[in-house]
Amino acid sequence: MAKREKEKKSEANELKEKLFMKRKNTGLEMTESETAKADKFCEGYKSFLDTGKTEREACAEAVRLAEKAGFVPFDKTASYKAGDKVYVCNRGKAIILAVIGKEPAADGVRLAAAHIDSPRLDLKQNPLYENEGLAFFKTHYYGGIKKYQWPVIPLALHGVIYKADGERVDVKIGEDAEDPVFVITDILPHLADEQYKRPAPKLIQGEELNILIGSRPFRDDNASEAVKLNIMCILNEKYGITESDFISAELECVPAYKAKDVGFDRSMVGAYGQDDRVCAYTALSAILGIKGAPDRTAVTVLTDKEEIGSEGCTGLCSAYLKYFIYDLGECFGVNGRDVLSRSKCLSADVNAGYDPTFSEPFEKLNASYCGRGVVLTKYTGARGKSGTNDASAEYVSEVRRVFDAAGVIWQTGELGKVDHGGGGTVAMYIANLDVDTVDLGVPVLSMHAPFELTAKNDIYMAYKAFKAFFKG
Ligand code: MN
Ligand code: MN
DSSP: OHHHHHHHHHHHHHHHHHHSOOOOOHHHHSOHHHHHHHHHHHHHHHHHHHHOSSHHHHHHHHHHHHHHTTOEEOOTTSOOOTTOEEEEEETTTEEEEEEOOSSTTTTOEEEEEEEOOOOEEEEEEEEEEEETTEEEEEEEEESSOOGGGSTTSOEEEEEEEEOTTSOEEEEEESOSTTSOOBEEOOOOGGGOHHHHTSOGGGSSOGGGOOEEEEOOOOSOTTOSSHHHHHHHHHHHHHHOOOGGGGGGEEEEEEEOOOOEEESTTOOEEEETTHHHHHHHHHHHHHHHTOOSOOSSEEEEEEESOGGGTSOSTTSTTSSHHHHHHHHHHHHTTOOHHHHHHTOEEEEEOOEEBOOGGGOTTOOGGGOBOTTSOEEEESOOBBTTTBTOOOOOHHHHHHHHHHHHHHTOOEEEOOSSSTTSOOBOOSHHHHHTTTOEEEEEEOEEBSTTSSSEEEEHHHHHHHHHHHHHHHHO
16 A cells, blocks of 8 residues: 555656646756856946946946957948947947847847836936025936835935036046945934825825935025035036036936845845846846857847836837847848848846745746746736737747757746736837847846845846857
C-alpha cells in the first residue's frame, strides 16, 4: 500500500514537471558568476542615475557615452554600411541611437524604447515669493506623484534658464557635498489634527508643494520683500539672471541624494528616477555594446514626456521617431512605411513589483516579483484593457523564444488586479506605427516615490534581454 502511493506520487510529480509552468526564482537560478556580473553592471547603472537626474542630463550622458563608443550624428544625406553607428539628439531631451544591420532597413529594425523623464516638481514660471520672512519657490508637479512623499526630504534644483538676451545658463545645485539643498515643509504632528482629517490624496496638496529657499533679509531697513531681494541678489551674482528670466526657464526639483545599494546583501538599488532610467540604461548599454554589425538594424530610443502622456515634440506621440526611420529607409532606398511594418519593438518600461506589505492591489498569479527576472508584460491599460497595446500571441511567442535561447531569466506580470487602477507606457504609440510591440522591464518597489527600489539581478537580466533581442 505504502509503495503504491509512492509510485502514484512520483507519476504526479513527473506530470507536474512536464505540464506545469516553472516559477522563476533567481535566488536559485542565477549562477554565482552571473550575480557577480550583475553587481558590477549596477555600478555603472548607479553612476548613470547620479549623472542624469533629469531628461536633459540623462540625454547628455547618453550622447557622451554614445560618442565614446564610436556613434556619430546621423546625416540623412550620407550613405551607411553595416556596422555603422549613428545617433540623433532631439532638442537635448531625447535620443535615438542606431547600429546599421547587415540587412539594412529593408528587413525592419529591432527597436528598444525607454523613457528618461521621471516624476518631479517643476518650478512655476513665476515661482519666487516671500511670506513672513521666508522665501519660497512655487512648483507644479510633473507626472503621477503621491504628494505627501515629497516634503521633508532634501531637494536639488536642476535645469536651464534662458536670459532675456537668449544666453543659456545651466543650473545644478544641491548635488555636491558642499552645496545647500532645498526642502518642502510639513506641519508638526502636535498641530496636525486638521491635516489628519484630509483624505490621503489631499494630505499634502499641490499648492502646498512650496520649496523653502531662504530666510535672511537684504541688509536695508526700508526694503519690503527683503528676503526675496536677498535671494534675487544671490541668483543674479551666481547666474546673472533677473526675476523675469524664470519665464524662459525649465527648473526641476529632484531628490538631492545619490543612488545606494539597499540591503545587507546589497542585492537592490535604491534611487530616485529608476522609472524609467533602469530600462534606459540597460537598453542603452545593450546597443553601445554591439560588436560588428547585427543582422537587423538595432535602434534604441530614449524618450521624454512619458510621465505626462508622451505629448509634446520630445515625447513619442510626436513624429520624431517615425521621421528617423523614414530618413534611415531613404538612405537605403526603402520606403519608411515598409521599414516600420517589418520592425519589432520592446517597449522598455518598469512594472510594479509585488509588495508583501501592500499585497492587496496585486493578483499573485499574474504579478511580477523583484529578483525573479525581467518582466514581459503583454498589455497594460485600465478598465478592460483600455489605452493599451496588447501584444499578439505570435509576437510574444517570438520574444519568448529569443529570451529562452539566450538564457534570460524572465517572468510575466500584469500591473495589479483588474479594475484596481492601471497605467500605460509608450508601447501603444509605437504599435500605432504598425510595429509589433510588447512591454518589457524591471519590477520596481515604491514606484514613483522619491526613492525607488529595483533588484540588481533583474537589472542585469533586462540588459541581457535587450542584447539578445538585438541579436535575435
Ligand atoms: Mn515608466
Ligand atoms: Mn512612470
